[in-house]
Amino acid sequence: MNNLADTLGRPMRSLRLSVTDRCDLRCRYCMPEEEYVWLPRESILEYEELATLVDVFTGFGVERVRLTGGEPLLRRDLDVLVRTLAEKPGVRDLAMTTNGLQLARYAEPLQRAGLRRVTVSLDTLREERFEYLTGRPRFDAVMEGIRASLSVGFDAVKINAVVMRGFNDDELCDMVEFGRESGVEVRFIEYMDVGGATTWKADTVVTRVEMLQSIGRRFGRVEPCERTDSAPADRFRLPDGTIFGIISSTSEPFCASCDRSRLTADGQWYTCLYAAKGVDLKTPLRSGANARELSEIIASVWKNRADRGAEERLNVSDRTAFVPVSALKGDSRLEMHTRGG
Numbered sequence: 001m002n003n004l005a006d007t008l009g010r011p012m013r014s015l016r017l018s019v020t021d022r023c024d025l026r027c028r029y030c031m032p033e034e035e036y037v038w039l040p041r042e043s044i045l046e047y048e049e050l051a052t053l054v055d056v057f058t059g060f061g062v063e064r065v066r067l068t069g070g071e072p073l074l075r076r077d078l079d080v081l082v083r084t085l086a087e088k089p090g091v092r093d094l095a096m097t098t099n100g101l102q103l104a105r106y107a108e109p110l111q112r113a114g115l116r117r118v119t120v121s122l123d124t125l126r127e128e129r130f131e132y133l134t135g136r137p138r139f140d141a142v143m144e145g146i147r148a149s150l151s152v153g154f155d156a157v158k159i160n161a162v163v164m165r166g167f168n169d170d171e172l173c174d175m176v177e178f179g180r181e182s183g184v185e186v187r188f189i190e191y192m193d194v195g196g197a198t199t200w201k202a203d204t205v206v207t208r209v210e211m212l213q214s215i216g217r218r219f220g221r222v223e224p225c226e227r228t229d230s231a232p233a234d235r236f237r238l239p240d241g242t243i244f245g246i247i248s249s250t251s252e253p254f255c256a257s258c259d260r261s262r263l264t265a266d267g268q269w270y271t272c273l274y275a276a277k278g279v280d281l282k283t284p285l286r287s288g289a290n291a292r293e294l295s296e297i298i299a300s301v302w303k304n305r306a307d308r309g310a311e312e313r314l315n316v317s318d319r320t321a322f323v324p325v326s327a328l329k330g331d332s333r334l335e336m337h338t339r340g341g
Contacts, residue, residue, distance in 0.1 A: 004302050008256065010258060013061055013063055013064060017054070018069055018264050019072050019075040019265055020069050029133075029162060045282060045285075049267070052294075060302070063093065065095070079106070085114070095118065096115055097121065098120060098121070100122065101142060111153055119187075146182070150184070162190075163191060169206045190247065193313065195336030196336055208246045215244070254310075258272075267283075273309060274310065
């Protein structure tokens with residue numbers, strides 16, 4: 001294994017692997033439009049191509065792979081890719097983030113294929129709010145998917161909830177209760193000004209400090225858990241032992257310890273969520289580049305990586321949405337549903 005560090009000494013340990021840019025929801029903070037310019041189907045990497053690139057990344061120390069989209073369960077025969085990746089000795093942790101709509105159908109075959117962990121994006125427990133936020137009346141399908149995931153034996157099932165002031169910030173304690181009762185770990189995410197969050201405003205962000213205060217008033221003293229990895233969430237424990245997490249990318253970013261990068265479904269590699277451009281790995285791959293040649297490309301980029309996107313955004317005065325609608329319509333890869341969020 002050739003361990004690799006960037007200019008800030010950060011290793012490369014985690015890869016978010018987007019398998020499609022398509023999604024079957026239209027969440028207002030991510031994909032607010034009904035129609036998008038989708039990536040051409042012929043540009044989408046085949047499973048064998050994705051597996052080849054994962055081999056190169058694991059050669060540099062990547063050991064955690066997370067399947068994302070768009071919505072990954074819209075990609076046909078995803079269990080085939082899962083089985084291939086799960087059999088690779090370098091992949092120690094194979095997870096997936098999903099909106100949960102198709103999860104009841106696919107949870108069991110994915111678990112059998114070797115998927116270890118599942119995270120479901122669910123921002124509200126109220127059916128009418130869910131429909132307003134996502135543009136689809138599919139709340140029951142998500143809940144069914146969560147139940148299915150809990151029943152098939154994944155190592156962990158988590159929920160990601162983006163917290164937005166004036167929309168769902170009154171549900172923090174309800175979400176904690178749901179997590180405790182159902183056996184899932186809830187992770188609250190500060191609302192970020194990336195990609196499709198074109199109506200983002202600073203006053204809609206509920207900070208980690210505010211979340212902890214709200215939860216503490218209801219449940220009592222909140223204690224931080226000791227960190228054991230470089231995961232983006234800070235974890236906390238309630239007096240009864242309930243664990244929840246907070247990802248404070250907006251108010252207290254963790255750029256200094258960020259060891260993750262993102263590969264789009266069409267082979268563009270991004271070393272920061274806020275990066276304006278990616279590195280094309282598809283073209284050399286399809287032109288016959290071997291593992292050594294692909295490794296040289298990746299190494300040259302990571303060794304020069306100095307990304308601190310979220311930290312730099314803290315210093316922006318009159319901060320608004322990171323990417324205007326006009327720019328998004330001109331480049332679909334600026335969308336979070338394309339680069340895997």
